[in-house]
Amino acid sequence: MEELFNYILQFGNLNQQQIDLIASKAVALELRKGEYFSEAGRIPRYTGFVLQGVFRFCYYNNKGEEITNNFVEEKSFVVDYQKFESKVASSEYIQAVTDCQLLVFTRKDWEELFNIIIGWDKMVAKIYQKCLLEAIDRRSPLVSEDATTRYLSFIEKFPSLANRVPLAYIASYLGITQQSLSRIRRNIR
Amino acid sequence: MEELFNYILQFGNLNQQQIDLIASKAVALELRKGEYFSEAGRIPRYTGFVLQGVFRFCYYNNKGEEITNNFVEEKSFVVDYQKFESKVASSEYIQAVTDCQLLVFTRKDWEELFNIIIGWDKMVAKIYQKCLLEAIDRRSPLVSEDATTRYLSFIEKFPSLANRVPLAYIASYLGITQQSLSRIRRNIR
DNA sequence: GAAACCTTTTACCAATTGGTAAAAAGCAAT
Protein backbone atom coordinates (compact mmCIF):
# COMPACT_ATOMS: atom_id res chain seq x y z
CA MET A 1 0.00 0.00 0.00
CA GLU A 2 2.92 2.26 0.79
CA GLU A 3 4.16 1.88 -2.77
CA LEU A 4 0.84 3.15 -4.09
CA PHE A 5 1.05 6.37 -2.10
CA ASN A 6 4.72 6.88 -2.85
CA TYR A 7 3.63 6.90 -6.45
CA ILE A 8 0.47 8.98 -6.16
CA LEU A 9 1.99 11.67 -3.97
CA GLN A 10 4.41 12.59 -6.76
CA PHE A 11 1.45 14.18 -8.49
CA GLY A 12 -0.02 16.27 -5.67
CA ASN A 13 -0.63 16.41 -1.94
CA LEU A 14 -3.16 14.49 0.13
CA ASN A 15 -3.90 14.72 3.85
CA GLN A 16 -4.05 11.64 6.05
CA GLN A 17 -7.83 11.47 5.90
CA GLN A 18 -7.76 11.44 2.11
CA ILE A 19 -5.03 8.81 2.08
CA ASP A 20 -7.06 6.61 4.40
CA LEU A 21 -10.10 7.02 2.20
CA ILE A 22 -8.22 5.94 -0.91
CA ALA A 23 -6.62 3.06 0.97
CA SER A 24 -10.01 1.87 2.17
CA LYS A 25 -11.14 1.42 -1.43
CA ALA A 26 -8.08 -0.39 -2.73
CA VAL A 27 -8.59 -4.15 -3.10
CA ALA A 28 -5.76 -6.66 -3.46
CA LEU A 29 -5.94 -8.78 -6.60
CA GLU A 30 -3.66 -11.60 -7.74
CA LEU A 31 -3.43 -12.84 -11.29
CA ARG A 32 -1.57 -15.90 -12.54
CA LYS A 33 0.70 -15.74 -15.55
CA GLY A 34 -1.44 -15.65 -18.69
CA GLU A 35 -4.64 -14.40 -17.06
CA TYR A 36 -6.31 -11.28 -18.38
CA PHE A 37 -6.76 -8.12 -16.37
CA SER A 38 -8.90 -6.61 -19.11
CA GLU A 39 -10.27 -8.04 -22.35
CA ALA A 40 -11.17 -6.71 -25.79
CA GLY A 41 -14.92 -6.36 -26.17
CA ARG A 42 -15.51 -5.71 -22.49
CA ILE A 43 -15.75 -2.50 -20.53
CA PRO A 44 -12.75 -2.33 -18.20
CA ARG A 45 -13.99 -2.99 -14.67
CA TYR A 46 -11.01 -1.88 -12.66
CA THR A 47 -8.15 0.50 -12.63
CA GLY A 48 -5.12 -1.13 -11.07
CA PHE A 49 -1.74 -0.36 -9.57
CA VAL A 50 0.95 -2.97 -10.14
CA LEU A 51 2.73 -4.11 -6.97
CA GLN A 52 4.45 -7.14 -8.46
CA GLY A 53 4.77 -8.53 -11.96
CA VAL A 54 4.59 -7.46 -15.58
CA PHE A 55 1.58 -6.82 -17.81
CA ARG A 56 1.35 -6.38 -21.55
CA PHE A 57 -1.23 -4.66 -23.74
CA CYS A 58 -1.99 -6.54 -26.93
CA TYR A 59 -4.45 -6.82 -29.79
CA TYR A 60 -4.97 -8.86 -32.96
CA ASN A 61 -4.45 -7.33 -36.40
CA ASN A 62 -6.42 -8.22 -39.52
CA LYS A 63 -4.07 -11.11 -40.26
CA GLY A 64 -4.78 -12.64 -36.86
CA GLU A 65 -1.33 -11.84 -35.60
CA GLU A 66 -1.05 -10.93 -31.95
CA ILE A 67 0.62 -7.54 -31.46
CA THR A 68 1.98 -6.40 -28.10
CA ASN A 69 2.02 -2.62 -27.96
CA ASN A 70 2.96 -1.87 -24.38
CA PHE A 71 4.45 -3.36 -21.24
CA VAL A 72 3.68 -2.19 -17.72
CA GLU A 73 5.92 -3.01 -14.79
CA GLU A 74 5.78 -2.59 -11.03
CA LYS A 75 4.82 0.74 -9.48
CA SER A 76 2.67 1.96 -12.28
CA PHE A 77 -1.03 2.09 -13.05
CA VAL A 78 -2.36 -0.43 -15.51
CA VAL A 79 -5.67 0.28 -17.25
CA ASP A 80 -7.14 1.22 -20.61
CA TYR A 81 -7.97 4.50 -18.98
CA GLN A 82 -9.93 6.13 -21.77
CA LYS A 83 -12.23 3.13 -22.03
CA PHE A 84 -12.45 2.68 -18.27
CA GLU A 85 -13.44 6.29 -17.81
CA SER A 86 -15.91 6.46 -20.70
CA LYS A 87 -17.41 3.01 -20.04
CA VAL A 88 -16.70 1.89 -23.58
CA ALA A 89 -15.65 -1.64 -24.49
CA SER A 90 -11.89 -1.92 -24.86
CA SER A 91 -10.30 -2.99 -28.12
CA GLU A 92 -7.31 -4.63 -26.55
CA TYR A 93 -6.27 -7.15 -23.97
CA ILE A 94 -4.25 -6.54 -20.84
CA GLN A 95 -2.58 -9.79 -19.87
CA ALA A 96 -0.40 -10.81 -16.94
CA VAL A 97 2.96 -11.84 -18.39
CA THR A 98 4.13 -13.13 -15.01
CA ASP A 99 2.24 -13.89 -11.82
CA CYS A 100 1.06 -10.49 -10.63
CA GLN A 101 -0.12 -8.66 -7.54
CA LEU A 102 -2.25 -5.55 -7.89
CA LEU A 103 -4.25 -3.05 -5.94
CA VAL A 104 -7.46 -2.39 -7.84
CA PHE A 105 -10.33 0.08 -7.62
CA THR A 106 -13.80 -0.59 -8.98
CA ARG A 107 -15.25 2.15 -11.17
CA LYS A 108 -17.82 3.00 -8.52
CA ASP A 109 -15.17 3.49 -5.83
CA TRP A 110 -12.86 5.32 -8.21
CA GLU A 111 -15.61 7.75 -9.22
CA GLU A 112 -16.53 8.41 -5.63
CA LEU A 113 -13.00 9.61 -4.99
CA PHE A 114 -13.46 12.34 -7.60
CA ASN A 115 -16.45 13.68 -5.70
CA ILE A 116 -14.90 13.53 -2.27
CA ILE A 117 -11.27 14.54 -2.77
CA ILE A 118 -10.72 18.05 -4.09
CA GLY A 119 -8.02 18.04 -6.70
CA TRP A 120 -8.08 14.24 -7.19
CA ASP A 121 -9.16 14.73 -10.80
CA LYS A 122 -6.10 16.85 -11.49
CA MET A 123 -3.79 14.29 -9.92
CA VAL A 124 -5.37 11.51 -11.94
CA ALA A 125 -5.08 13.57 -15.12
CA LYS A 126 -1.36 14.02 -14.43
CA ILE A 127 -0.85 10.34 -13.71
CA TYR A 128 -2.60 9.37 -16.89
CA GLN A 129 -0.71 11.94 -18.89
CA LYS A 130 2.56 10.55 -17.60
CA CYS A 131 1.54 7.03 -18.66
CA LEU A 132 0.62 8.24 -22.14
CA LEU A 133 3.81 10.22 -22.57
CA GLU A 134 5.87 7.24 -21.46
CA ALA A 135 4.08 4.94 -23.86
CA ILE A 136 4.60 7.23 -26.83
CA ASP A 137 8.20 7.97 -25.88
CA ARG A 138 8.94 4.28 -25.86
CA ARG A 139 7.00 3.31 -28.93
CA SER A 140 7.59 6.12 -31.37
CA PRO A 141 11.36 5.72 -31.81
CA LEU A 142 10.72 2.14 -32.86
CA VAL A 143 9.23 3.23 -36.16
CA SER A 144 12.30 4.73 -37.69
CA GLU A 145 15.12 2.38 -36.80
CA ASP A 146 16.31 -1.02 -37.95
CA ALA A 147 15.50 -4.10 -35.92
CA THR A 148 18.77 -4.23 -33.96
CA THR A 149 18.52 -0.58 -32.94
CA ARG A 150 14.94 -1.13 -31.89
CA TYR A 151 15.92 -4.04 -29.67
CA LEU A 152 18.71 -2.01 -28.08
CA SER A 153 16.25 0.81 -27.51
CA PHE A 154 13.85 -1.68 -25.92
CA ILE A 155 16.56 -2.82 -23.52
CA GLU A 156 17.22 0.80 -22.57
CA LYS A 157 13.59 1.64 -21.97
CA PHE A 158 12.76 -1.64 -20.22
CA PRO A 159 16.10 -2.71 -18.70
CA SER A 160 14.60 -5.36 -16.46
CA LEU A 161 12.24 -6.89 -18.99
CA ALA A 162 14.44 -8.59 -21.59
CA ASN A 163 14.78 -11.73 -19.49
CA ARG A 164 11.40 -11.64 -17.77
CA VAL A 165 9.24 -11.62 -20.85
CA PRO A 166 8.91 -14.27 -23.58
CA LEU A 167 10.87 -13.43 -26.67
CA ALA A 168 7.75 -13.64 -28.83
CA TYR A 169 6.10 -10.76 -26.98
CA ILE A 170 9.15 -8.57 -27.31
CA ALA A 171 9.43 -9.41 -31.00
CA SER A 172 5.84 -8.37 -31.68
CA TYR A 173 6.37 -5.19 -29.63
CA LEU A 174 9.33 -4.41 -31.89
CA GLY A 175 7.45 -5.32 -35.06
CA ILE A 176 9.72 -8.23 -36.03
CA THR A 177 9.46 -12.03 -35.98
CA GLN A 178 10.69 -14.24 -33.16
CA GLN A 179 13.31 -15.64 -35.48
CA SER A 180 14.67 -12.20 -36.31
CA LEU A 181 14.87 -11.27 -32.65
CA SER A 182 16.67 -14.49 -31.81
CA ARG A 183 19.17 -13.77 -34.59
CA ILE A 184 19.66 -10.24 -33.31
CA ARG A 185 20.32 -11.49 -29.78
CA ARG A 186 22.98 -13.82 -31.13
CA ASN A 187 24.64 -11.08 -33.13
CA ILE A 188 24.89 -8.42 -30.43
CA ARG A 189 26.72 -10.69 -27.99
CA MET B 1 -11.71 32.74 -33.88
CA GLU B 2 -14.97 30.86 -34.19
CA GLU B 3 -13.07 27.70 -35.12
CA LEU B 4 -11.09 27.92 -31.90
CA PHE B 5 -14.21 27.93 -29.75
CA ASN B 6 -15.94 25.26 -31.79
CA TYR B 7 -12.98 23.15 -30.85
CA ILE B 8 -12.58 24.14 -27.22
CA LEU B 9 -16.27 23.86 -26.35
CA GLN B 10 -16.18 20.14 -27.14
CA PHE B 11 -14.28 19.73 -23.90
CA GLY B 12 -16.49 21.71 -21.52
CA ASN B 13 -18.70 24.76 -21.18
CA LEU B 14 -17.72 28.40 -21.02
CA ASN B 15 -19.91 31.45 -20.55
CA GLN B 16 -19.70 34.48 -22.84
CA GLN B 17 -17.50 36.39 -20.44
CA GLN B 18 -15.00 33.54 -20.33
CA ILE B 19 -15.05 33.21 -24.09
CA ASP B 20 -14.35 36.91 -24.48
CA LEU B 21 -11.49 36.68 -22.04
CA ILE B 22 -9.86 33.84 -23.93
CA ALA B 23 -10.45 35.61 -27.23
CA SER B 24 -8.81 38.77 -25.89
CA LYS B 25 -5.59 36.86 -25.29
CA ALA B 26 -5.40 35.04 -28.62
CA VAL B 27 -2.91 36.58 -31.04
CA ALA B 28 -2.86 35.90 -34.78
CA LEU B 29 0.43 34.54 -36.08
CA GLU B 30 1.46 33.68 -39.62
CA LEU B 31 4.35 31.42 -40.52
CA ARG B 32 5.78 30.82 -43.97
CA LYS B 33 6.51 27.33 -45.21
CA GLY B 34 9.70 26.05 -43.56
CA GLU B 35 9.65 28.42 -40.59
CA TYR B 36 9.77 26.99 -37.09
CA PHE B 37 7.01 27.41 -34.54
CA SER B 38 9.18 25.85 -31.84
CA GLU B 39 12.81 24.76 -31.81
CA ALA B 40 14.88 22.10 -30.06
CA GLY B 41 16.94 23.61 -27.27
CA ARG B 42 14.46 26.40 -26.59
CA ILE B 43 11.61 26.64 -24.14
CA PRO B 44 8.38 26.76 -26.14
CA ARG B 45 7.03 30.30 -25.99
CA TYR B 46 3.52 29.80 -27.27
CA THR B 47 0.75 27.31 -27.41
CA GLY B 48 -1.05 27.59 -30.73
CA PHE B 49 -4.25 26.63 -32.49
CA VAL B 50 -3.91 25.89 -36.20
CA LEU B 51 -6.38 27.81 -38.40
CA GLN B 52 -4.71 27.08 -41.70
CA GLY B 53 -1.81 24.87 -42.78
CA VAL B 54 0.13 21.83 -41.68
CA PHE B 55 2.87 21.45 -39.09
CA ARG B 56 5.23 18.61 -38.40
CA PHE B 57 7.15 17.58 -35.29
CA CYS B 58 10.67 16.40 -36.01
CA TYR B 59 14.01 15.65 -34.42
CA TYR B 60 17.47 14.43 -35.43
CA ASN B 61 18.69 10.96 -34.46
CA ASN B 62 22.28 10.02 -33.66
CA LYS B 63 23.06 9.47 -37.34
CA GLY B 64 21.97 13.00 -38.16
CA GLU B 65 18.86 11.82 -39.94
CA GLU B 66 15.81 14.00 -39.61
CA ILE B 67 12.82 12.09 -38.26
CA THR B 68 9.26 13.40 -38.49
CA ASN B 69 7.17 11.91 -35.72
CA ASN B 70 3.89 13.77 -35.99
CA PHE B 71 1.80 15.95 -38.24
CA VAL B 72 -0.75 18.50 -37.05
CA GLU B 73 -3.46 19.87 -39.31
CA GLU B 74 -6.12 22.57 -39.10
CA LYS B 75 -8.38 22.83 -36.07
CA SER B 76 -6.01 21.35 -33.59
CA PHE B 77 -3.60 22.63 -30.98
CA VAL B 78 0.07 22.56 -31.83
CA VAL B 79 2.60 22.67 -29.00
CA ASP B 80 5.13 20.56 -27.14
CA TYR B 81 2.76 20.84 -24.24
CA GLN B 82 4.78 19.09 -21.59
CA LYS B 83 7.78 21.34 -22.26
CA PHE B 84 5.65 24.46 -22.64
CA GLU B 85 3.96 23.81 -19.32
CA SER B 86 7.09 22.87 -17.39
CA LYS B 87 9.29 25.58 -18.98
CA VAL B 88 11.84 23.04 -20.09
CA ALA B 89 13.74 23.29 -23.37
CA SER B 90 12.14 21.17 -26.07
CA SER B 91 14.02 18.36 -27.76
CA GLU B 92 12.24 18.66 -31.07
CA TYR B 93 11.30 21.09 -33.77
CA ILE B 94 7.83 22.12 -34.82
CA GLN B 95 8.00 23.31 -38.39
CA ALA B 96 5.43 24.80 -40.75
CA VAL B 97 5.16 22.39 -43.69
CA THR B 98 2.97 24.85 -45.61
CA ASP B 99 2.25 28.53 -45.07
CA CYS B 100 0.30 28.61 -41.82
CA GLN B 101 -2.08 30.76 -39.82
CA LEU B 102 -2.35 30.30 -36.09
CA LEU B 103 -3.91 31.76 -32.99
CA VAL B 104 -1.29 31.74 -30.27
CA PHE B 105 -1.20 32.36 -26.53
CA THR B 106 1.90 33.41 -24.61
CA ARG B 107 2.69 31.41 -21.52
CA LYS B 108 1.85 34.39 -19.31
CA ASP B 109 -1.59 34.81 -20.85
CA TRP B 110 -2.22 31.07 -20.91
CA GLU B 111 -1.36 30.72 -17.23
CA GLU B 112 -3.60 33.62 -16.30
CA LEU B 113 -6.52 31.75 -17.80
CA PHE B 114 -5.98 28.93 -15.34
CA ASN B 115 -6.36 31.32 -12.44
CA ILE B 116 -9.39 33.14 -13.78
CA ILE B 117 -11.51 30.46 -15.41
CA ILE B 118 -12.77 27.73 -13.11
CA GLY B 119 -12.46 24.37 -14.81
CA TRP B 120 -10.11 25.61 -17.54
CA ASP B 121 -7.40 23.30 -16.28
CA LYS B 122 -9.68 20.30 -16.72
CA MET B 123 -10.61 21.32 -20.24
CA VAL B 124 -6.97 21.80 -21.15
CA ALA B 125 -6.10 18.42 -19.65
CA LYS B 126 -8.76 16.82 -21.83
CA ILE B 127 -7.59 18.63 -24.94
CA TYR B 128 -4.03 17.58 -24.33
CA GLN B 129 -5.06 14.02 -23.58
CA LYS B 130 -6.93 13.84 -26.86
CA CYS B 131 -3.85 15.06 -28.75
CA LEU B 132 -1.67 12.44 -27.06
CA LEU B 133 -4.13 9.63 -27.69
CA GLU B 134 -4.40 10.64 -31.33
CA ALA B 135 -0.65 10.75 -31.73
CA ILE B 136 -0.15 7.29 -30.23
CA ASP B 137 -3.08 5.81 -32.14
CA ARG B 138 -1.54 6.99 -35.37
CA ARG B 139 2.02 6.12 -34.63
CA SER B 140 1.88 2.82 -32.80
CA PRO B 141 0.39 0.67 -35.59
CA LEU B 142 3.31 1.72 -37.77
CA VAL B 143 5.73 -0.41 -35.79
CA SER B 144 4.36 -3.79 -36.64
CA GLU B 145 3.47 -3.61 -40.32
CA ASP B 146 5.38 -3.67 -43.59
CA ALA B 147 6.09 -0.44 -45.43
CA THR B 148 3.12 -0.63 -47.83
CA THR B 149 0.64 -1.25 -45.02
CA ARG B 150 2.15 1.62 -43.08
CA TYR B 151 1.67 3.99 -46.00
CA LEU B 152 -1.94 2.87 -46.44
CA SER B 153 -2.50 3.40 -42.73
CA PHE B 154 -0.97 6.87 -43.06
CA ILE B 155 -3.41 7.72 -45.85
CA GLU B 156 -6.29 6.58 -43.66
CA LYS B 157 -5.20 8.56 -40.64
CA PHE B 158 -4.22 11.67 -42.60
CA PRO B 159 -6.43 11.53 -45.70
CA SER B 160 -5.72 15.09 -46.77
CA LEU B 161 -1.98 15.05 -46.20
CA ALA B 162 -0.52 12.69 -48.78
CA ASN B 163 -0.45 15.40 -51.45
CA ARG B 164 0.15 18.38 -49.20
CA VAL B 165 3.36 17.20 -47.59
CA PRO B 166 6.73 16.45 -49.20
CA LEU B 167 7.32 12.76 -49.72
CA ALA B 168 10.51 12.87 -47.69
CA TYR B 169 8.65 13.91 -44.53
CA ILE B 170 6.08 11.16 -44.94
CA ALA B 171 8.83 8.62 -45.56
CA SER B 172 10.63 9.54 -42.35
CA TYR B 173 7.32 9.46 -40.46
CA LEU B 174 6.83 5.91 -41.74
CA GLY B 175 10.41 4.92 -41.00
CA ILE B 176 11.37 4.22 -44.61
CA THR B 177 13.50 5.95 -47.24
CA GLN B 178 12.14 8.35 -49.85
CA GLN B 179 13.03 5.83 -52.52
CA SER B 180 11.05 3.09 -50.85
CA LEU B 181 8.01 5.31 -50.48
CA SER B 182 8.22 6.36 -54.10
CA ARG B 183 8.35 2.70 -55.12
CA ILE B 184 5.37 1.90 -52.90
CA ARG B 185 3.34 4.70 -54.45
CA ARG B 186 4.05 3.32 -57.90
CA ASN B 187 3.04 -0.20 -56.88
CA ILE B 188 -0.27 0.60 -55.23
CA ARG B 189 -1.68 2.44 -58.24
C1' DG C 1 12.87 -39.68 -15.08
C1' DA C 2 9.83 -39.78 -19.10
C1' DA C 3 6.45 -37.56 -21.73
C1' DA C 4 4.20 -33.68 -23.33
C1' DC C 5 4.32 -29.07 -24.04
C1' DC C 6 6.19 -24.57 -24.86
C1' DT C 7 10.05 -21.46 -26.00
C1' DT C 8 14.17 -20.32 -28.33
C1' DT C 9 17.59 -21.08 -31.77
C1' DT C 10 19.24 -22.31 -36.26
C1' DA C 11 19.04 -22.92 -41.24
C1' DC C 12 17.63 -22.07 -45.80
C1' DC C 13 15.68 -19.34 -49.39
C1' DA C 14 12.50 -15.64 -50.86
C1' DA C 15 10.86 -11.05 -50.41
C1' DT C 16 11.41 -6.56 -48.85
C1' DT C 17 13.94 -2.61 -47.90
C1' DG C 18 18.20 0.33 -47.86
C1' DG C 19 22.21 2.80 -50.15
C1' DT C 20 24.09 5.13 -53.87
C1' DA C 21 23.57 7.39 -57.99
C1' DA C 22 21.47 9.36 -61.80
C1' DA C 23 17.49 10.80 -64.50
C1' DA C 24 13.10 13.05 -64.71
C1' DA C 25 9.77 16.20 -63.15
C1' DG C 26 8.19 20.28 -60.82
C1' DC C 27 8.85 24.99 -59.31
C1' DA C 28 10.64 29.67 -58.80
C1' DA C 29 13.24 33.52 -60.34
C1' DT C 30 15.18 35.99 -63.91
Add this chain to the structure above:
DNA sequence: ATTGCTTTTTACCAATTGGTAAAAGGTTTC
Protein backbone atom coordinates in the same frame (compact mmCIF):
# COMPACT_ATOMS: atom_id res chain seq x y z
C1' DA D 1 11.89 30.34 -72.29
C1' DT D 2 16.07 29.42 -69.69
C1' DT D 3 18.45 28.63 -65.63
C1' DG D 4 19.03 26.89 -61.18
C1' DC D 5 17.15 24.53 -57.39
C1' DT D 6 14.35 21.11 -55.10
C1' DT D 7 11.56 17.03 -55.16
C1' DT D 8 10.31 12.68 -56.97
C1' DT D 9 11.14 8.67 -59.64
C1' DT D 10 13.87 4.95 -61.40
C1' DA D 11 17.61 1.60 -61.46
C1' DC D 12 20.92 -1.46 -59.68
C1' DC D 13 22.96 -4.16 -56.15
C1' DA D 14 23.71 -5.17 -51.20
C1' DA D 15 21.85 -5.91 -46.70
C1' DT D 16 18.14 -6.92 -43.81
C1' DT D 17 14.10 -9.19 -42.61
C1' DG D 18 10.30 -12.60 -43.29
C1' DG D 19 8.43 -17.42 -44.00
C1' DT D 20 8.70 -22.15 -43.32
C1' DA D 21 10.56 -25.87 -41.09
C1' DA D 22 13.18 -28.41 -37.99
C1' DA D 23 16.24 -28.95 -34.06
C1' DA D 24 17.61 -27.80 -29.47
C1' DG D 25 16.61 -26.29 -24.95
C1' DG D 26 13.37 -25.54 -20.87
C1' DT D 27 9.48 -26.37 -18.00
C1' DT D 28 5.59 -28.75 -16.17
C1' DT D 29 3.04 -32.80 -15.12
C1' DC D 30 2.52 -37.26 -14.06
